[in-house]
Amino acid sequence: MTEPLTIIGNYISPYVRKVLVCLDVKGIPYRIDPIAPFVGDDAFSRLSPLRRIPVLIDGDLVLNDSTVICEYLQDRFPTPSLYPADPVQRAQARWLEEYADSYLGDVVIWRMFFQKGVRRFLFNEGTDEDVVRKARDEELPVALDYLEARLPEEGWIFGELSIADISVASFFRNAAFVKYQVDPQRWPRVAAFVGRALALPAFARLAAFEDRTLRTPLPEQRAVLSEMGAPLTATTCGNAAPRYGVMRLG
Structure with a gap:
């Protein structure tokens, strides 16, 4: 793998957390655009037509849904396995x-x-x-x-x-x-x-980012996470005004 994977999704989402823990356990590098789906822009809507997080981007591949993403990670990076062999x-x-x-x-x-x-x-x-x-x-x-x-x-x-x-x-x-x-x-x-x-x-390493995210107003979260050393993407899809969408579950 020449480039880190990209994850779009906020640290406090349990669905994003599930994917990030899997990435950590498997030792897979990634960058994250830590947006809430409510503030995703039109580019986010194109990447996630149901406006849900997480989204995984691996080169030209875009995947939605945490279960689909974790199964893909298991198939592509089979060790250590996070699915029983039986x-x-x-x-x-x-x-x-x-x-x-x-x-x-x-x-x-x-x-x-x-x-x-x-x-x-x-x-x-x-x-x-x-x-x-x-x-x-x-x-x-x-x-x-x-x-x-x-x-x-x-x-x-x-x-x-x-x-x-x-x-x-x-x-x-x-x-x-x-x-x-x-x-x-x-x-x-x-x-x-x-x-x-x-x-x-793998959970403990995310806790500090989660706690600060929870205590920080949404428009300020990216800057705060950057100061903490979070592995952020160079750009973000999270600049839109808050709105509801088709986003139940992940």
């Missing part, structure tokens, strides 16, 4: 990735993080506290009960770190952004698993 476990890993992307994405991102953060600070709209309450008290516990029965007491779901571990953990980082912590008394396996995963170097 076909049954591989299918199970893909299902857990989908479960995280779909159910946790809906509950943690759209019903909690979007309501408490993006909707208030980017669009100046009020938080629907009933939506947040139902997500926190009713819908997220359903996922935690499901995961508690499937996560190991120690280590990783399929023995070695896999896309399933990375996907599940990525969403609980965003849950923490809205001050939600998994109750270790009720869900001890989930709480321990999340702690192990987020302590991995």
Whole structure:
């Protein structure tokens, strides 16, 4: 590979985080245009017709959707593998990735993080506290009960770190952004698993960029990240006025 890959997408997105962790674990160099999809310009719309992040650019190839991107990275850079070799476990890993992307994405991102953060600070709209309450008290516990029965007491779901571990953990980082912590008394396996995963170097290296992004107004984020040494692209697609789009999930 002669040039670093390009990733378009904000550090605080769990879908972007999933891809960046995979890149880190595999030792693949990249540059990032850390935009939120809400401020993507016309060039972003051409690259991402659903106006979702992340986007991967590898030469002439443009890929959308975090799952598609991670599978491409696995196919092109097969070691270390992030998908179990056993076909049954591989299918199970893909299902857990989908479960995280779909159910946790809906509950943690759209019903909690979007309501408490993006909707208030980017669009100046009020938080629907009933939506947040139902997500926190009713819908997220359903996922935690499901995961508690499937996560190991120690280590990783399929023995070695896999896309399933990375996907599940990525969403609980965003849950923490809205001050939600998994109750270790009720869900001890989930709480321990999340702690192990987020302590991995690949997650930890992103944490400083995520924290500063979260505390910085959107128009100032690129400059702040540049000062921190983030591997930024030379140009950005993130200069448009905030707008909604077809961007649910990633």
